[in-house]
Amino acid sequence: MSQARTNARKAAVQALYQWQMTGQNLSLIERQFGEEDWLKDVQKSYFKELFHGVPEHLDTIDQALAEFVDREVDLIDPVERAILRIGTYELLFRLNMPYKVVLNESINLAKCFGADGSHKYVNGILDKIARQKRVVEMQAQQQAAQ
Template identity: 65%
Template sequence: MSSAKTKARQCAVQALYQWQMTGQNLSAIEGQFQEDQRLKNAQKSYFSDLFHGVPKYLDRIDASMADFVDREVEKIDPVERAILRIGVYELLLKPETPYRVVINEGVELAKSFGADGSHRYVNGVLDKVAQVERKLEIEAKKKKNSM
């Protein structure tokens, strides 16, 4: 049984994929998700935050991962790109969510929606972004574990 936040992330991946592929209006896509009951059991406010937040901060998100991907961000598989964008968004703008949770959720999304082995790619990219964007959190965790 997945949590309401996990369900929100799953729906956000699907909605962002649709947006990336069609360029449709965000509100129209969100409306479809609500009409189809796809947001049932999802934390709707978190879905909305992710779904509207990624396009709002797209340049910053893509720039944060550009050094850690093996091709232009736009050439990454669209499913993996949606998953990575959500993960990087959370790493940048959701400091209340521990970086390990963000990475783990990204890996699980890739296992569910991505191609075979894509979870390893997502894990590697999100881990590298976390090393930069969550440096203080990671160092504090290492210090705590070494005591």
């Protein structure tokens, strides 16, 4: 994965966190990120896809999360919630991206932004979603490994 795409995820976590906490208009937050140079070295098209795609598909994403989390989605720590929503978005809507990449990137985001041990929580939830939503991909990988 490219560093610019990883940076896009990092910026998207921060922007989604801000959106979750303030309820501000997405365009306003996006403009603020651009003005403050937070999108330097970022794959801007991917940042924009994540930042707008998560709110656009929020009900579907939160339904997928709700099956596997131990509390209401809105009660999850806001940083972890932003990371889980991005990872779930990628698992559901970016089928061309291998699930292992999604899990690895999400774990790294949790290590970067989350509380101690939050990467284990994020990994556990997203792994369960991947097992449910990416069955064909997982089976193909298992067959290839045999």
